[in-house]
Amino acid sequence: MPKLSRWLVRTSLIHLAAGSTLGALLLADKGISFWPVVWLTLPWHMEFLLLGWMVQLAMGVAFWILPRYASGPPRGNERWIWLAYASLNTGIGMIVLHLWIRSAWLIIAGRFLETAAVILFVIGNWRRVKPFGADV
Amino acid sequence: MPTLTRWFVKTAMVYLAFSLIMGIWIAFGPVLGQGGLAGLFPVYLHLLVFGWLTQLIFGVAYWMFPKYARGQPRGSETLGWATYVLFNVGLLLRAAGEMVAMRQTQSVWAWLLVISALLQWLAVMLFIVNIWPRVRGK
Numbered sequence: 715m716p717k718l719s720r721w722l723v724r725t726s727l728i729h730l731a732a733g734s735t736l737g738a739l740l741l742a743d744k745g746i747s748f749w750p751v752v753w754l755t756l757p758w759h760m761e762f763l764l765l766g767w768m769v770q771l772a773m774g775v776a777f778w779i780l781p782r783y784a785s786g787p788p789r790g791n792e793r794w795i796w797l798a799y800a801s802l803n804t805g806i807g808m809i810v811l812h813l814w815i816r817s818a819w820l821i822i823a824g825r826f827l828e829t830a831a832v833i834l835f836v837i838g839n840w841r842r843v844k845p846f847g848a849d850v
Numbered sequence: 851m852p853t854l855t856r857w858f859v860k861t862a863m864v865y866l867a868f869s870l871i872m873g874i875w876i877a878f879g880p881v882l883g884q885g886g887l888a889g890l891f892p893v894y895l896h897l898l899v900f901g902w903l904t905q906l907i908f909g910v911a912y913w914m915f916p917k918y919a920r921g922q923p924r925g926s927e928t929l930g931w932a933t934y935v936l937f938n939v940g941l942l943l944r945a946a947g948e949m950v951a952m953r954q955t956q957s958v959w960a961w962l963l964v965i966s967a968l969l970q971w972l973a974v975m976l977f978i979v980n981i982w983p984r985v986r987g988k
Contacts, residue, residue: 715916715985715986715987715988716987717987720985720986723985724982724985727978727981727982730974731974731975731978734970734971734974734975735971737967737970738967738970738971739967740967741944741963741964741970742963742964742967742968744948744951744963745947745951745960745963745964745967746960746961746964763899768907771907
């Protein structure tokens with residue numbers, strides 16, 4: 715597994731741990747209301763698990779297993795994907811910050827960064843979606 | 851494909867079918883005059899996202915991720931099975947607990963949600979502990 719995939723997958727596991735911890739607290743509070751303020755973190759629960767865990771894990775595994783190029787760097791220019799990694803996690807961080815800094819612009823910027831991450835990832839891997847052994 | 855992966859993947863497929871059937875049931879709520887069924891939407895969503903998607907990922911990751919060691923290629927099999935059992939018992943308890951707790955608040959069923967939350971959380975933590983050392987180069 716290449717270094718970049720290891721970063722993406724490990725970060726996704728951290729998001730899984732965070733999102734699941736919040737999810738467990740939310741579910742337990744649904745049963746016996748012991749800490750109602752935890753419901754403020756419901757958007758984090760979704761953000762961590764959908765973007766931080768699932769999307770990021772898919773990116774890490776795709777970067778690892780998609781067909782490699784016949785010549786040049788086997789997985790293409792990694793800079794696109796490093797930028798995608800930074801952009802995705804900064805975007806998620808901004809959404810999280812919104813709990814304390816209630817500015818709509820923080821959400822807008824966070825969503826832009828998450829979208830940019832996906833676009834960068836697609837640009838960086840588009841030509842790797844090819845038949846095995848194809849001369850590209 | 852290792853035995854544990856087959857269990858994860860087949861159980862995930864059962865959850866996929868079951869959650870979609872549950873989606874149909876919830877959709878019939880207003881027609882049958884049972885609008886309260888909409889309260890089951892979170893259960894439907896979690897059976898789909900957790901029971902199907904996450905469980906499928908767990909199973910495939912256990913199978914495909916780089917080997918841990920020559921004699922123990924997939925890490926601890928015991929932890930893997932513990933993950934599977936805690937995950938599914940937790941998820942089923944959640945589904946049962948939410949269905950009953952909708953009608954009987956503050957009942958013993960409400961505690962089922964607490965137990966199911968704990969079991970599912972433990973399952974995820976065990977998965978992470980087991981898979982983390984396998985996120986490595988060759």
